[in-house]
Amino acid sequence: MxxxxxxxxxKALGQHFLHERGVVDRIIRSLALRPGERVVEIxxxxxxxxxxxxxxxxxxSVIEFDRDLIEPLRAAxxxxxxxxxxxxxxxxVDLTAxxxxxxxxxxxxxxYNISSPILFHVLDHATAVIDMHFMLQKEVVDRMAAAPGxxxxxxxxxxxxxxxxVIPLFVVPxxxxxxxxxxxxxxxxxKPLPADSIAIADRAGFAALVKQAFAQRRKTLRNTLSGRxxxxxxxxxxxxxxxxxxxxxxxxxxxxxxxxxxTP
Ligand code: SAM
Numbered sequence: 001m002x003x004x005x006x007x008x009x010x011k012a013l014g015q016h017f018l019h020e021r022g023v024v025d026r027i028i029r030s031l032a033l034r035p036g037e038r039v040v041e042i043x044x045x046x047x048x049x050x051x052x053x054x055x056x057x058x059x060x061s062v063i064e065f066d067r068d069l070i071e072p073l074r075a076a077x078x079x080x081x082x083x084x085x086x087x088x089x090x091x092x093v094d095l096t097a098x099x100x101x102x103x104x105x106x107x108x109x110x111x112y113n114i115s116s117p118i119l120f121h122v123l124d125h126a127t128a129v130i131d132m133h134f135m136l137q138k139e140v141v142d143r144m145a146a147a148p149g150x151x152x153x154x155x156x157x158x159x160x161x162x163x164x165x166v167i168p169l170f171v172v173p174x175x176x177x178x179x180x181x182x183x184x185x186x187x188x189x190x191k192p193l194p195a196d197s198i199a200i201a202d203r204a205g206f207a208a209l210v211k212q213a214f215a216q217r218r219k220t221l222r223n224t225l226s227g228r229x230x231x232x233x234x235x236x237x238x239x240x241x242x243x244x245x246x247x248x249x250x251x252x253x254x255x256x257x258x259x260x261x262x263t264p
Contacts, residue, residue: 007068007072016112018049018176019048026187028052031053033057039104039105040106043063043065043090043108043111044062044064058081063086086098096128103128103129116140119144137186141168143157144157144160145157154217162198164190165191167190167191169188171184172185200258209228212224219244220241233263237256
């Protein structure tokens with residue numbers, strides 16, 4: 001790992017560095033990399049995951065925003081394999097261009113303060129990615145993987161599950177990080193669904209519908225979707241306008257969005 005003697009953890013960049021090798025090994029085992037695969041890591045930090053990955057795989061690209069970590073990463077990476085460092089805010093990185101026609105495996109212990117924006121950004125570039133393995137707040141992973149009907153089910157669940165298979169893998173306690181976060185963490189695998197199996201006619205319309213439906217989750221769809229979908233349009237696809245968003249399946253959201261798209 002990069003020596004952190006001089007490094008002050010930046011809270012604003014969500015810097016909680018892994019220091020338990022057992023957790024690192026578990027992530028690497030979950031990845032089960034095959035020779036020749038391209039791997040990209042978001043937020044390498046001091047390299048807790050980076051260097052074991054590099055040693056196991058030989059070739060790795062990383063995207064890190066903290067300028068203070070770039071030179072130490074470069075120096076420590078020089079002797080360990082091919083480390084390509086992109087110094088940038090991941091939210092501004094065109095992952096599709098980065099893939100250059102060769103989809104890659106994406107991995108990262110994400111900065112928790114911007115984990116949702118990162119997830120939505122990655123969704124926009126899903127064809128660039130074979131799969132993702134992310135460490136996130138456990139509470140976020142619970143929401144990503146939630147089924148309809150419960151309090152965890154919401155916009156994040158519907159948006160991610162419409163485009164990806166979401167598989168929670170394992171929980172990681174705060175003590176595995178320095179400094180420890182206040183919450184449990186969890187590792188999740190997301191595998192983009194094949195493009196031809198995603199039946200969403202208008203992605204922007206679908207996203208806007210889901211956002212509006214969950215904006216006031218205690219209200220009925222008749223109220224929350226007023227101005228976007230009429231009760232008759234809901235009934236046309238078998239949705240009860242008196243129901244709440246949290247009871248609708250992902251398929252029902254897609255059916256309603258497609259219906260609105262075809263009958264504006
Ligand atoms: N991978 C390291 C580990 O497990 O010890 C560090 C993980 S730490 C939770 C998150 C990392 O993401 C930090 O290195 C932080 O500087 C970096 N980061 C924060 N915001 C970022 C952004 N917008 N783009 C790229 N990296 C970012």
